Structures are given as structure tokens and as C-alpha cells.
Amino acid sequence: MKTPASTPPNLGKIFFGMMFFLFVFAISDNPAWANDTLAASHSLPSGTHASGSELTVTTRIEYTGTLISLGMAVNLPYGWSYVPDGGDAPDVRISDTGDLEIFWLAPPISPVEFEYKMRISGLESNLSRQISARVLYIRSSGGELVAAAQPDPLHVSISPDLTGDMDGDGSVSLADVIIVLKTLTGTETVVKSESDISGDNQTGNEEAVYILKRLAMEGGE
Numbered sequence: 540m541k542t543p544a545s546t547p548p549n550l551g552k553i554f555f556g557m558m559f560f561l562f563v564f565a566i567s568d569n570p571a572w573a574n575d576t577l578a579a580s581h582s583l584p585s586g587t588h589a590s591g592s593e594l595t596v597t598t599r600i601e602y603t604g605t606l607i608s609l610g611m612a613v614n615l616p617y618g619w620s621y622v623p624d625g626g627d628a629p630d631v632r633i634s635d636t637g638d639l640e641i642f643w644l645a646p647p648i649s650p651v652e653f654e655y656k657m658r659i660s661g662l663e664s665n666l667s668r669q670i671s672a673r674v675l676y677i678r679s680s681g682g683e684l685v686a687a688a689q690p691d692p693l694h695v696s697i698s699p700d701l702t703g704d705m706d707g708d709g710s711v712s713l714a715d716v717i718i719v720l721k722t723l724t725g726t727e728t729v730v731k732s733e734s735d736i737s738g739d740n741q742t743g744n745e746e747a748v749y750i751l752k753r754l755a756m757e758g759g760e
């Protein structure tokens with residue numbers, strides 16, 4: 540930039556500085572929210588988690604700018620449940636589908652960190668499950684925005700409950716019921732000592748009913 544000869548050099552610098560400031564101001568403020576960010580992450584204690592045990596999820600939401608609304612929807616695996624008062628999460632609502640809806644009446648200052656607890660299904664027979672969470676928020680500019688908590692999804696390693704796994708194939712299925720029924724009719728002898736669920740040293744009706752109940756609670760597999 541050329542400074543007029545009659546202008547002292549320091550005024551030219553001030554003018555340039557002001558122009559630079561206006562330039563930066565124009566970028567960052569037009570519109571102001573365009574440069575604002577929101578990032579969310581969630582994590583679990585490391586290792587495998589036993590079927591039926593409690594699981595604490597830690598969530599962190601970091602944002603810039605101003606939010607007028609903040610919430611999060613968490614997709615729980617089938618048969619898992621929310622443990623009330625298990626963490627420091629704000630208001631939690633359980634939706635009709637069993638998923639969690641966490642929301643703040645007034646968005647807290649960034650970064651937002653909180654924990655919530657869930658219970659793994661006592662009949663969980665999968666080695667791994669997934670939890671996904673969506674942060675829903677509104678800026679003063681309007682319109683609901685969505686950000687997935689990372690990693691998306693969050694993988695949970697599970698040491699499954701394999702009670703009723705008569706054939707020892709690592710899953711509880713109708714094949715196991717059939718083995719019990721065959722045992723009842725005398726056409727097969729049970730292959731695993733853990734197959735006596737009721738503790739009467741016999742494999743019988745209780746075992747068949749247990750496995751069928753379990754399959755029904757798991758949603759049928």
C-alpha cells in the first residue's frame with residue numbers, strides 16, 4: 540500500500556492495521572456462527588465388560604460460539620437399560636424405543652463433560668455391541684444441527700453370558716433347545732456339564748424353558 544507523501548509513516552501503518560482488523564472482523568462475523576465448531580467424543584473404561592454389569596460412558600462436548608439449546612440422543616443396544624442417577628448427566632428421558640435423550644435446559648459452558656451409566660443385558664450373548672450418540676444443538680442463527688459423538692459407533696467388548704449354550708459353540712440358540720429336548724427323549728446325552736442350569740443335576744424342562752425365555756428376551760435369534 541502506498542502512503543501519501545504528506546502522511547507521516549506511522550499513520551499509514553495505523554491505517555493498514557485498521558484495514559486488516561476490519562478484514563478479519565468481516566470474515567469472522569459474516570456470519571459469526573459460520574466459523575463456530577462443536578465436537579463430541581465418548582469413551583468407556585477399557586477391557587471387556589461382563590454381561591449384566593454396569594457400564595459408565597464418559598462424554599465430552601466442546602464448542603465455540605453460543606448455543607441456545609443442547610441435547611444428545613443415545614442409541615442403546617437391544618435389552619440394555621439406563622441406570623438412573625448413575626452419573627452426573629443432566630435430565631435424561633427414556634424414549635419409547637428405550638434409547639436415551641439427554642438434554643440441558645440451559646446449555647453449560649464449553650467444554651461439557653458428563654457421565655451416564657447403563658446396564659448391559661444380563662442375557663447378552665454377543666461378543667461386541669455398539670453405542671452411538673448424536674449431539675443435537677441450536678445456535679442463535681436458528682436451525683437444529685447434529686454432530687455424531689466420536690468414535691461413531693463406540694464399540695463395547697463383552698464377555699457374554701453363555702448359560703444355556705449346550706453345544707458349546709459360543710452362542711445360545713434354538714440348536715441348544717433342541718439338544719435339551721433330545722436329551723429329554725433320550726436320543727442324546729448333553730455334552731457340557733454347565734448345561735444343568737437349575738442345579739438338579741439333570742437336564743430337563745427347566746433348561747429348555749430357560750433357553751427359550753432367553754431367546755425370547757433377546758428378540759429371537
Ligand SMILES: [Ca+2]
Nearest residue numbers: 704706708710
Ligand atoms: Ca449353542
